[in-house]
Amino acid sequence: MSNLSEGATPGFLVWRLSTKWRVAVDRAVAPLGLTHAQYSLLGSLYGMQRSGLRPSQRRLADHTGLEALYVSKLARALESAGLLERTRDPADPRAVQLALTERGLETTRKAIDVVQGLLRQLLAPLGGPDSPRAQEFTRELTALLDAPLDPFGTTDDPAPLK
Template structure:
């Protein structure tokens, strides 16, 4: 909870909630890797609840930090893309969150063991099969 409060405090001046940060950073990361995800794909990638991811994406779209574009092959699917302003804000937010991560986890006596334990708790990697 201490880490979560620190992240929320760091994101507040950037006018981002933690779910919005996760959606923005996740969409940026996927975009840098040549993907324009649907909301379902983004939720799967980030491990977020699909409804929370959808609400966060809608808020980011209202702030003009991401756009939703029609999929050229399936009119039911909207693809997420980060705007130039969104990329700039994501970079700043990521720097803030990484600084908190460093401060919070640097006390771990065995970082490799900590990373291994956290990875064991993470969901399995996405398959990329879900286009909804």
């Protein structure tokens, strides 16, 4: 355990790990002309498209956890870069659907390879991405992501922290 981690709260460690990951991904995808947020959008869109979906900006925002307005801004920039196309949803004229262009597919595949390499590095201390420890870590992260957070304390919390 590093000196930085001694006595640190789980919240601090989550923040540090997320910051470390974001910075590493930003640096890794920069040669492809992407930021971490753009990669997150493109990577998620890539996965959804492979599943046969052509998601709306709103659905992609829900999937990524990004604000809908931010997804709209990112999508416009990625469209200008020729990486995705935005079209009106025929079923809902208020909604905008997103799809990767051929250039977007190529760039996203390259970015995914780079980020997968980073993930292998990150998970190496746990035995690698397919190790039991990494699988348990993934389950624990999922449990934390599924836990509701209410910054205003308006939900009933059976055991408040002291």
